[in-house]
Amino acid sequence: ENGRQTEQLTLLRLDPNLFTFAIGYSPGQPKPLATWQAETGALIVVNGGFFTEEFVATGLIVVDGVTSGSSYQGFGGMVTMSEGSVAVRSLVERPYQPTETFTHALQSFPMLVLNGEPAYQNADFDAARRTAIGVDADGRILLILASWGDFTLAEFSSYLASADFGLVNALNLDGGTSTGLILAEPAESIPAFVAVPSVITISPRQN
Numbered sequence: 001e002n003g004r005q006t007e008q009l010t011l012l013r014l015d016p017n018l019f020t021f022a023i024g025y026s027p028g029q030p031k032p033l034a035t036w037q038a039e040t041g042a043l044i045v046v047n048g049g050f051f052t053e054e055f056v057a058t059g060l061i062v063v064d065g066v067t068s069g070s071s072y073q074g075f076g077g078m079v080t081m082s083e084g085s086v087a088v089r090s091l092v093e094r095p096y097q098p099t100e101t102f103t104h105a106l107q108s109f110p111m112l113v114l115n116g117e118p119a120y121q122n123a124d125f126d127a128a129r130r131t132a133i134g135v136d137a138d139g140r141i142l143l144i145l146a147s148w149g150d151f152t153l154a155e156f157s158s159y160l161a162s163a164d165f166g167l168v169n170a171l172n173l174d175g176g177t178s179t180g181l182i183l184a185e186p187a188e189s190i191p192a193f194v195a196v197p198s199v200i201t202i203s204p205r206q207n
Contacts, residue, residue, distance in 0.1 A: 007150040010181065010190055011165070012044065012143040013136075014202065016086040021141070022201045023048065023081070023104040025063050030055045030195035037182045040201050045182045046143050047131055048198030049108035050174045055197040059107030060096060069107075071096040076109030077171040079133055079200070088135045088169040090114050106198065112157040113170035120157040120172075129179035130156050133200065134170030142167065143200075145181055147190045173200075 024036055025048075037045045050058045060071040060078075076091045081104040090111045111119040112132055130146040130153075142165060146156060153172060160170050180192025 007146050007148045010145045010147065010188075012181075012183070013165075014044075014141045014143070016084060016139065016141055018205055019043075020084075020203050020205050021081045021086050021104065022203075023061060023063050023106050024199045024201055025057065025061050025068070026197050027056045027068070028054060028197070030197045032195050033180045033182050033189075033192050033199065035195075036199045036201070037184060040203075042201035042203045043184050044143070044202040046133075046145075046200050046202075047174055047178045047180050047192055047196050048200055049106050051197050057106075057198055059109075060105065061107070061198060062102045062105035065101065065103055067105075072107055072109060076107055077111040077169070078105060078107045079171060080105040084205075086135070086141050088133060088141075088171050090119070090169070106200065108171055108173050110153065110157075110172055111169065112153070112172050113161045113167045116161065116168055118154075118157045118161040119170075121154050123152070123154055125153045127152050127155075128176045130175040131173040131179045131181075132156070132160065132170050133173060134160070134165070134167045136166040137168055138166070142170070143181065144170070145179055145190055147179060149176075
């Protein structure tokens with residue numbers, strides 16, 4: 001803006017055939033991202049979805065096939081992980097069904113990109129740090145963090161849809177003080193300012 005950089009993006013683009021994705025969840029007992037990484041040994045750890053003051057997820061979470069919490073109704077989205085398949089979907093376009101089974105899953109809101117188009121236009125949130133997870137046309141998973149806090153949700157939605165990332169769907173994760181990422185090798189990190197009760201972990205797939 002006016003020749004001055006106003007935001008910095010960190011993006012990881014991952015082939016789900018080469019990595020194992022999982023959800024870590026510790027209701028009522030939030031942990032710093034560094035602790036999550038040390039306990040799981042994951043190559044990548046990124047903050048998860050929204051949570052209450054009691055550090056309990058506000059949406060549905062599935063960890064190792066065990067479901068907890070309740071699904072969002074009529075809004076939001078969901079990232080699901082089962083047997084090497086990772087998907088990001090709208091809960092409006094495709095509501096969660098209790099008969100569905102996943103190895104891991106996490107819900108958050110709002111959808112930022114849906115079918116390649118901006119999915120959020122409401123001017124109801126101020127600029128803040130942002131975390132998003134998305135899938136591109138080649139089925140690759142993208143983790144995108146805007147860590148300087150210059151995007152509103154509507155601006156982030158518009159930017160992600162128009163950028164050359166090829167995103168088909170993208171879901172907003174918890175942002176603000178929760179936004180954070182650890183990449184163990186090569187060592188890179190975006191520190192979250194608070195401990196969080198849920199994370200997405202990613203590790204190289206074992207042959």
